[in-house]
Amino acid sequence: MAPSGSRSVDCWRVLYWIPVLFISLIVAWSYYAYVVQLCIETIENIGEKIVYLLVYHVLFIMFVWTYWQTIFTKPMNPLKEFHLSHSDKELLEREDRRESQQEILRRIAKDLPIYTSTMSGAIRYCDRCLLLKPDRCHHCSACDMCILKMDHHCPWVNNCVGFANYKFFMLFLAYSLLYCLFVTATDLQYFIQFWTNGLPDTQAKFHIMFLFFAASTFSVSLAFLFAYHCWLVCKNRSTLEAFRAPTFQHGPDKNAFSLGTSKNFLQVFGDEKKYWLLPVFSSLGDGCSFPTCLVNADPEQPSSPSGRNPSVKSAGESHQFPPKPLRESQSRLISNGQSEGSEDRDTQGTSNPALTIEKET
Numbered sequence: 001m002a003p004s005g006s007r008s009v010d011c012w013r014v015l016y017w018i019p020v021l022f023i024s025l026i027v028a029w030s031y032y033a034y035v036v037q038l039c040i041e042t043i044e045n046i047g048e049k050i051v052y053l054l055v056y057h058v059l060f061i062m063f064v065w066t067y068w069q070t071i072f073t074k075p076m077n078p079l080k081e082f083h084l085s086h087s088d089k090e091l092l093e094r095e096d097r098r099e100s101q102q103e104i105l106r107r108i109a110k111d112l113p114i115y116t117s118t119m120s121g122a123i124r125y126c127d128r129c130l131l132l133k134p135d136r137c138h139h140c141s142a143c144d145m146c147i148l149k150m151d152h153h154c155p156w157v158n159n160c161v162g163f164a165n166y167k168f169f170m171l172f173l174a175y176s177l178l179y180c181l182f183v184t185a186t187d188l189q190y191f192i193q194f195w196t197n198g199l200p201d202t203q204a205k206f207h208i209m210f211l212f213f214a215a216s217t218f219s220v221s222l223a224f225l226f227a228y229h230c231w232l233v234c235k236n237r238s239t240l241e242a243f244r245a246p247t248f249q250h251g252p253d254k255n256a257f258s259l260g261t262s263k264n265f266l267q268v269f270g271d272e273k274k275y276w277l278l279p280v281f282s283s284l285g286d287g288c289s290f291p292t293c294l295v296n297a298d299p300e301q302p303s304s305p306s307g308r309n310p311s312v313k314s315a316g317e318s319h320q321f322p323p324k325p326l327r328e329s330q331s332r333l334i335s336n337g338q339s340e341g342s343e344d345r346d347t348q349g350t351s352n353p354a355l356t357i358e359k360e361t
Contacts, residue, residue: 033207066172069279073165113289134288148287163287183215236264
């Protein structure tokens with residue numbers, strides 16, 4: 001017999017699907033209203049009817065496909081190297097002092113591509129997943145797991161939007177916006193006829209009216225949301241990072257992951273153009289490490305007297321960047337960084353694959 005606690009958790013998880021069910025019902029009704037009531041029952045011109053149905057079904061298929069991918073693409077777990085070994089777990093549990101625990105975590109993190117820290121400079125550690133959080137990784141309380149490059153938890157898809165499905169989410173916003181705009185535009189003239197008594201008094205009149213209201217309302221909200229996420233892609237930020245900048249050794253830096261608009265776009269959509277408009281995973285990298293650019297774009301942040309970032313050392317000094325090779329996808333992103341310049345960056349900086357979180361003591 002299952003414990004009552006697990007049954008209550010299962011009930012809550014079922015409730016999480018209510019927004020998804022609501023959207024699914026709206027989409028199913030919109031299909032019936034547009035295809036049956038508008039195109040088949042109302043539109044008399046055969047050519048117009050065929051064109052509308054053809055374009056509508058292309059947008060409908062892409063909309064449903066991207067929505068499905070966003071919902072059912074499972075978030076990727078951090079690589080095994082970020083998880084604590086059994087001996088490290090025992091060693092960490094035996095320590096009561098926070099300073100000693102940080103020393104243990106710092107020792108483990110020195111061989112990992114981790115360059116961000118907490119606001120206080122501590123190692124980012126998840127005590128529920130028992131792992132050192134990779135850069136841009138956050139624990140989602142709804143999913144109860146750490147999500148790579150977590151953007152936000154979306155109740156409308158009952159899933160976390162992160163590295164594994166962020167491209168799908170962007171395409172879902174794009175195709176759903178095009179879907180709503182197309183329905184609004186093609187339904188407009190018949191909506192006007194409804195108010196001018198140009199349509200016969202049939203059931204189709206009410207479907208046409210509510211279809212226009214629903215499509216136009218969703219178009220406005222989706223337009224704002226899509227524009228915001230386009231801005232995030234161009235800046236290479238997540239929603240969480242837009243509200244709170246990631247912290248590096250030199251302090252919070254909201255532009256540290258930005259490589260320029262074109263390269264930021266490639267990180268999400270990949271470098272193969274044939275996959276850009278398809279909900280097929282093509283994002284670059286592994287979600288655990290990201291190339292960074294040493295910049296300090298916030299004028300309120302302190303800078304060194306020489307005007308350079310305090311984390312950058314002169315050529316004669318021993319650098320602090322650990323010798324951790326970039327993966328192939330990351331190397332492609334920064335290989336032409338100097339040749340392209342920095343017109344798309346907020347400020348200029350030195351292209352570099354890594355930043356350190358703190359010096360070893």
